Amino acid sequence: MKDLQHLYYFETLLQEANNDLVRQAQSEGGIAIGYTCYHMPEVLLNLGKCFSVRLRAPRTGSMELATYYMSNATCEYARALLERGLEGGYRFLDAMAGVDGCECMNRSMENMEVLQTNDPDKKSFFWCNMEVPTSDNEDCVKQVAEQISRKVLKPLHENYGIDISDSEIRRAVDEHNEVCRLITEIGNFRKRENPNITGYEFHILTLTSYACPKYLILDKLRETLEELKTREPDKKKNYRIKVVLIGSEIDDPELVSLIEDSGALVVADRFCYGSFPGRQEILLNDQENALIQVCRQYLESTLCVRHCAQHKVQKRLDFAAQLKNEFHADGIIYEQIKFCTYWSYERALASHVMQNEYKIPTLSIDRPYLSRTSGQLRTRVQAFVESIEIKKIKARNAQEVK
């Protein structure tokens, strides 16, 4: 396939947390709010002149300092962020909107706070660590709304004079929805029999939409969508099977690239920093307070594994099967970043349930934060590809015999 016109530009943006667009937005008076977790409603960090930056630690090398502070038995993503913070990589931020969502991420944020990785010259800087309930009923919605009002919106208003009114929230939702529509439309090309966009390319676009000020990427996303409408896929398929990739945080597009290089085209991305969930429109009615509606939709739409109630576990399993069918995938890859407790349980359970009850071929892997050089991972994906191919051949032969 012909290269996407803006792919290199987007790839370059992802080389730094404090990238060109973040710097541009800040030079125009923007307020950069760092966050990491889906439970922190992204759209509410984009009010007024604020813009959200979902934190990553691209090109992470050694994590020695963070390992001293958090030991070597904690999630590498959480450690990579702390390391980058200690190196001064997040001093550009004007606030940090953390979530007490999982142990490692919570401790990472707390270490940053205690060790003061923020820029001391930014006097209006604030930290928050938000409580998020592990269920989704109306009491939980109220709880989240209270937490956000007190820990995020209030300091944004008091420290930076940000308009946090209902109408401003609705405006931010509109802008957010436009990005979501574009990403969803682009993502829908993956449903084709022979998709004209790879999982890697799509992941780059999605990541950019998390890591950059939205108003600065809209034009290029629109152009990319137009380009895709006429983009021809390679006549000979350059993949062997199609898979849904499900699991914990992936902000390293190289992992998707590794999987695709092994013959499995990633057609659906159901992981943190992916498009499911995160790039679905937020639908508001005019009767109810916008903040409450936003909180409800985030709580209801989350597919986070910290929600362990039976109905939420079932919802995640069903959704995985739904993605597999909608995107015409041949199987599912469940991945977890090493030392992620929640995903370890989900992966162990789901890989059995999907295989035995839903009859969907499933591969279960764990991986380091940066896995581009993992030969072991490549071998496992290749073996999975082969196993599915063998199943297809056997099924075809059986039909021919009939």
Place this chain on the structure above:
Amino acid sequence: MSYNAKTGKGLGNLYKADRRCTTHREWKGLRDTFYDYFRWLKMLGMLGTTLAPVLPQLTKGLMRYRWLVSYLTTPAFVDRHTVGLRSYELRYAHLQFFVVLRNSAKMLCDILARDENLNPKSKRAAKLREKTVIFDEMMPIQIMNGFPTLKGILIQMLPIFEAGEIDQQANMYYIDAIEHYGLASDVCPLPAADAGCCVVDDFPKIGSAYISSAMPCDGSAASTMFSHRYFKMPSYQITPPQRFNEPEVQEYAIKNLWGAVEFIEKQFGVKFDWDSFFEGVKRYNLECGYMIDKWDINCTPYPQVCGAALALHREYEMQIASSLDPNFVKYDAKVSALMKKGYEKSKAADDQPKYRAIVWSCPAHYYSNFTYWAQNCWGIKTLVDMECMLAYHHYDEHDKQKVLLDMARGYERMTMRSHSNGGYVNALDECWKICEQFNANIVFMYNHVSCKNFAGLQGLFEDQARERGIHLIWIEHDLMDPRTVSRKAMRDRVNRYMTTVFRAEPLDPTLVDYDDDLTW
């Protein structure tokens, strides 16, 4: 075995590398040995009389449940926790452990009488099951004080939690089972063993509704994915807030807790009995009062009820018995009276401990008598244990709304959760505060290798301990799995610290190096 300057009490000679139990009983002097033996007989008598009504099921159960076999070693468990103790300290330990074990024996009796696996055709067992709610460990079973016609049982408590403390080998099979199933080996082995017990179908079937968990850690919450699928019964999930130091989160906590009450009311068609509940609350307040007395005395130069006798008792009293068992108050009163006498005696003799320590972070289940070893070997007295510093605030005894708030706050501060959740101040700042209150300059800093909550604060602990001049002795362990870090390896960390930093000589050199990998 009297004290000898060269060999101390010679307690290390009780162990042999190829033996599961000690080679012989310790000689504690005529009076104490007689008392010790009397308590030993009393405990056996209590176990016999409590379990006699379910003897057939017990016999069957020993064939059916792997974990149940571990309870045959209960006398050895008590011996481990009384070795080296004399006089008042020996009596505190015996009384504290006796009431805990009596409660556990009753729970076992309740389980065996109800279990569908052991009583498949019994109508009586079926009726009992219809009136039983099962709870995840560390769930607010205290609410069952308000349902006097129903029975609440902590389902994982005997198969996993306590079994691992009774017998260090008890949990390995379940951990292996779940890791074989695909769970990563770096997660906390306690919920992992819970999930493993589901996978190998080794939980008894004893109830008809299930109150599940979101505490005290990610692993504990996540393991309910397995237990929900396994128990297959109507369930309610209690999800206490994480940032519980904030008053704003309590409204949700109360509603969530009350939801459990409504769920039970609906499932069993009974009403919550406030009068009965407040009776339980009164017992809880008394228990907390006795606990605070023990802490107060341990803050003085003459600490009394220390080590595992303090910690395990409080854990079981608050978390498991949960003021449902009046025996705890009775025994608390006995220990309290004895403790005051012991204090006066120590004060008169100016009998002060050589070193004063506290235990922080999560201790190893498979080595619950570790603090007694440190006391016997090096003279380090453990004044308080983080795990026993659960909720100890007073509950309102009259106002329904207030008591619900008190109870919600109580369960937010359940075992481990009180310090591992709610922000770093609960773990970090609290540690230094407790050191100051108890006048301790040594912290046995348990480094549970699978606990991410505390691992995430490792560097900050190190930095701040140095700033404060506190001896932080890191002791690695893997909670329920002694294969990762053995008891001996745990002892070696203290031995090294005491010889290199303190330049100390052991009180009992035979305890410095011995092999107890095979023992229960």
